[in-house]
Amino acid sequence: MGWFSSNKNEKTEPTAPNRENRQKCWETRDAYFECLDKAGVVKAGQEGSICRGEKQEYEGSCAKSWIEYFNQRRIIADAQKERLARTNEQFQGAKK
Amino acid sequence: MTRPGLLQNAKRFTSIQTQSRALQSSAQRLIYRRARPAVTHGNQVQPTAFGKVTKRFASQLPERNSIGAFTPTAAALFVVAGIGLAFYFRNEKTRLEEEREKERSAKSYGRPQVGGPFSLTTHGNKSFTQDDLLGKWSLVYFGFTNCPDICPAEMDKMTEVINSAQKYHGDIFLPVFISVDPARDSTSQISQYLEDFHSQFVGLVGDYATTKAVCKAYRVYFSTPPNADPNGDYLVDHSIFIYLMDPEGKFVDAFGQVVTSADAQAKINGYIEEWRKDHGGSRL
Numbered sequence: 001m002g003w004f005s006s007n008k009n010e011k012t013e014p015t016a017p018n019r020e021n022r023q024k025c026w027e028t029r030d031a032y033f034e035c036l037d038k039a040g041v042v043k044a045g046q047e048g049s050i051c052r053g054e055k056q057e058y059e060g061s062c063a064k065s066w067i068e069y070f071n072q073r074r075i076i077a078d079a080q081k082e083r084l085a086r087t088n089e090q091f092q093g094a095k096k
Numbered sequence: 097m098t099r100p101g102l103l104q105n106a107k108r109f110t111s112i113q114t115q116s117r118a119l120q121s122s123a124q125r126l127i128y129r130r131a132r133p134a135v136t137h138g139n140q141v142q143p144t145a146f147g148k149v150t151k152r153f154a155s156q157l158p159e160r161n162s163i164g165a166f167t168p169t170a171a172a173l174f175v176v177a178g179i180g181l182a183f184y185f186r187n188e189k190t191r192l193e194e195e196r197e198k199e200r201s202a203k204s205y206g207r208p209q210v211g212g213p214f215s216l217t218t219h220g221n222k223s224f225t226q227d228d229l230l231g232k233w234s235l236v237y238f239g240f241t242n243c244p245d246i247c248p249a250e251m252d253k254m255t256e257v258i259n260s261a262q263k264y265h266g267d268i269f270l271p272v273f274i275s276v277d278p279a280r281d282s283t284s285q286i287s288q289y290l291e292d293f294h295s296q297f298v299g300l301v302g303d304y305a306t307t308k309a310v311c312k313a314y315r316v317y318f319s320t321p322p323n324a325d326p327n328g329d330y331l332v333d334h335s336i337f338i339y340l341m342d343p344e345g346k347f348v349d350a351f352g353q354v355v356t357s358a359d360a361q362a363k364i365n366g367y368i369e370e371w372r373k374d375h376g377g378s379r380l
Contacts, residue, residue, distance in 0.1 A: 016241035016285055019292040022248055065329045066244045 017063075025062040029070050032058040042078045044071040210339060210347035212313030216274065216306060219287035219299035229345050232270040233368065236339040238316045240277035240332045241289040246353070248292070254338055255294040256357045261364055268343075274310060275301040276334050279324035314339060340364065342371055 017025065035051035036044060044055075059067060161168060211226070218224045229236075235254050239247035251273065258269045271294050275281040278301055281289075286299035302310070304322045311318050319333035337350040338360070348367050351360050 016281075016289055018288065019248070022245070026245065063242070063329050065242075065331045069244055069331055 021061075025058075025066060028054070028058040028061045033070075033074060036074075043075055208315075208347060210313075210315055210350070211341060211345065214302075214306065214310035214313060216300040216302040216310065217283060219283050219290060219301075221283050224298065224300055226345055229270065229272070229341055231343050233268055233343060233364070234270045234272055234339075234341040234345075236272040236274060236314070236341060238274045238276050238311065238314070238318065238334055238337075240275055240320075240334075241281050241285055242277065242331070244331065246336060250336065250338060250353070251293045251297075253357050253360070255297075257360045257364065258294055258296070260357075260361055264365065265368060269296075271297045273297055273299045274307075275299070276307060276311065276316070276318035277320055277324070277332050278302060278304050278307045279320065279326045280328070340367065342367070 032044070032051060032054040035054045036042070036047055039047050039050055041047040062070070213226045215223065215225050235258065237247075237250055237254060239250070241247075254271050258271055261269060273286070273290065273293075275286060281301050283299070283301060286301060290297045290299050300310075301307070304320075307318075307320075310316075316335045316337075317333075318335070324330070336353055338355075339350050340348040342348050349363060351363070355363075
């Protein structure tokens with residue numbers, strides 16, 4: 001899985017990430033997603049050649065299944081934001 | 097007419113009235129002696145020794161100020177009864193409402209069938225069954241060590257809840273982590289995983305069949321297939337709840353993701369109080 005952690009010895013079998021590893025993964029993910037936000041891209045992978053550095057860090061710190069999961073969740077959260085904004089508009093309109 | 101004439105007429109009138117009343121009462125007396133049911137009030141039927149007296153008095157009233165059977169006494173009784181009933185009903189209603197609320201919140205009324213027998217292995221490679229939950233308030237969470245963020249967040253929440261609850265109640269809690277990923281979560285893996293959370297955490301795992309059984313007992317959904325690859329990189333979809341079990345091993349409540357640590361603590365305190373009341377101030 002490629003965990004870059006200093007306090008782990010040689011691993012013969014894949015081990016689950018501990019708090020440090022998880023934290024690192026989340027941080028690189030957040031950096032990458034911030035970059036995407038700035039570029040206005042929701043779906044990871046559609047940004048072309050920008051955010052390359054962040055993307056590499058991200059994909060090096062997290063398991064593939066996690067990357068897929070986070071990317072998918074980003075798309076869903078974005079769609080939900082739109083829906084929430086629309087319902088909020090309706091609510092505001094109804095209040096008047 | 098002159099004044100004295102007026103007075104004479106008045107006297108005559110009153111005397112006529114008294115005479116007619118006397119006649120009427122004697123007539124009534126006759127009627128009652130023949131034991132005929134009274135018609136004047138509608139309620140009272142057979143004359144008794146008392147009855148005759150009251151009827152004689154009461155029967156005079158209809159002449160003066162009654163509307164049909166509605167005499168002043170009846171009116172007074174009606175109002176008094178009405179007020180009395182109103183108060184009674186109000187009290188009863190509040191009393192019943194309180195009872196119903198108590199029943200609804202009481203665990204003995206409609207407790208969901210969550211929990212049950214199971215046999216798993218701890219992260220220390222010891223056997224663990226549902227009996228080992230007894231005697232403490234257990235918080236049970238189903239997850240897997242390769243979980244991206246939800247399981248760690250929930251486990252952190254549990255750690256926080258237990259830390260603060262222990263300060264208040266003492267060492268009466270048992271946090272439990274049950275793995276839904278038996279293919280990858282070995283006991284040593286779980287042991288390592290638990291190092292990041294509360295020191296008293298007990299990690300449990302079993303083979304696929306026992307995992308399926310314990311999930312069924314706790315109504316937990318999990319998506320791991322029976323033939324999962326132990327070297328695989330996959331995520332397990334599963335129900336996300338923290339199950340609170342009382343010292344008798346019975347299910348109390350399930351805290352979802354939206355329940356904050358503070359909310360959970362407040363609820364747990366409430367449940368402990370209730371349980372102690374039901375169990376005569378037991379220490380637990």
